[in-house]
Ligand SMILES: Nc1ncnc2c1ncn2[C@@H]1O[C@H](COP(=O)(O)OP(=O)(O)O)[C@@H](O)[C@H]1O
């Protein structure tokens with residue numbers, strides 16, 4: 001090999017010089033600092049591949065000014081490559097510190113799991129793992145729901161295993177503290193409902209039926225649905241994050257070793273809090289929505305407040321209210337179970353807490369939408 | 385596998401582990417484990433980090449089920465006991481987790497009162513007295529009404545110890561008690577462990593890799609190895625230090641004197 005290669009930047013530079021037919025010397029010079037980047041070894045390696053007789057390689061670092069990890073990483077990469085081609089690397093020409101660091105990285109035992117044969121991110125692997133996760137996850141979730149049922153039953157029979165203080169705080173967090181956001185959303189939804197409906201009804205001169213539309217719409221469906229979605233995002237997420245953090249912190253394990261079931265101690269009070277509070281919030285949301293409808297009717301469609309009031313009373317039946325409340329209770333159960341389940345299944349890292357929270361909200365909303373549809377259909381068929 | 389003889393006094397062992405395999409899914413952490421812990425022992429589970437010490441501890445306290453094999457507590461098959469009996473046995477345990485695991489939503493006093501109010505017929509003021517006494521034992525008398533986030537790491541460990549001791553357990557488990565503690569606090573914790581063992585006869589199981597603690601408190605031990613995936617020595621750590629035929633164990637136990 002007759003050619004010599006020299007690569008120069010303002011900072012680092014290296015040069016490959018043939019010494020004997022089968023020996024090559026690498027001359028290192030300049031400043032090898034991380035802030036000026038690390039040279040790629042690919043070009044060097046392809047050059048070495050083009051001289052098949054090469055037996056050994058040595059280094060000369062007399063021109064080397066200063067170095068840090070940049071040089072060590074470059075050399076480690078390069079040496080691995082040439083050793084893989086059966087070429088001997090003679091490190092004696094390198095600064096003593098570099099030699100020691102290179103040796104240290106070679107001798108420190110690195111342990112990895114030997115059972116990860118598949119590429120972690122291959123599509124097929126991903127599909128397989130997700131399917132398996134679902135397959136093994138479903139029975140666990142059912143188990144959890146069953147345990148919650150039993151624990152709730154025991155609590156209602158008077159075997160209270162959680163601290164009443166906790167329940168008080170949870171009730172306060174899930175109920176009164178959610179009033180502002182529930183007010184805002186249900187007022188806007190009532191407004192939109194009234195406005196959209198009235199625009200259509202006005203074509204038939206039937207504006208007065210805004211009261212029916214808004215009243216029944218809010219009370220039967222939308223009040224509970226909006227409250228459910230708000231609470232899923234607000235309180236459900238908080239539950240998942242809180243329980244997940246307790247899992248990370250080994251607090252759940254500590255509870256178990258006291259013989260206290262996390263379901264009795266953590267899930268039941270949350271379940272109770274939501275089952276009690278979501279119906280109350282729903283009633284409140286219904287009222288706010290109807291008031292929004294009233295506001296639209298009075299200001300835009302010239303209906304008097306009294307007329308609106310009478311029309312609302314005429315169409316409203318107890319059964320509508322009960323239908324809405326029954327949905328609210330079911331949403332409460334869905335949110336509590338989904339969030340607590342995700343929290344308890346949380347892994348032991350901060351990323352896992354994030355995933356648990358996300359997944360709690362998504363699962364809650366999916367369950368809410370599914371149960372909403374099912375219950376609406378059932379009530380329609382039953383004619384309630 | 386090299387084993388230094390353990391006297392097989394199987395009949396009155398407090399904890400007995402038979403052919404235990406610990407695994408996460410298909411990934412085996414440790415296997416072929418056989419050892420017994422006598423009543424009143426201070427038993428050390430040692431080994432490098434990541435070799436599965438905490439995992440084995442979680443098996444001993446019933447937080448994880450063995451992939452294979454059994455754990456006997458007081459000659460009762462704990463691993464395969466019905467749920468009720470497992471809960472019963474667990475009540476004789478006290479556990480100090482690696483991070484302390486205090487309930488962050490409760491004050492130190494409430495943390496310690498929790499197990500007491502769960503399982504006893506004590507009145508509120510009795511509980512308060514017991515809590516005060518346990519806190520005084522661990523040197524935290526003034527901290528009863530602070531939250532875990534408001535005290536230092538070492539104090540958290542001691543508060544967690546007070547909670548673990550709340551019900552005067554027959555067996556106390558410690559996961560890395562001295563992790564994150566300064567040498568003085570760590571010495572004090574060791575002395576406390578010795579004191580508990582001497583005065584109450586509590587059986588104590590400690591997971592650790594701190595040489596100072598191992599020699600100061602341990603009178604029996606096993607050594608777990610990550611590569612071999614099993615125990616490579618067992619016996620009194622002070623004897624193992626010089627007499628263990630296994631090079632790795634001697635290197636580990638003599639590493640301070642290189
Ligand atoms: N939840 C888990 N899932 C999968 N593997 C785990 C889990 N926890 C620990 N491991 C693995 O088990 C091995 C032993 O962990 P651990 O018992 O925590 O070790 P030690 O306490 O001795 O440091 C490690 O290799 C670790 O990666």
Ligand SMILES: [Mg+2]
Pocket residue numbers: 437438439482560
């Ligand atoms: Mg550990």
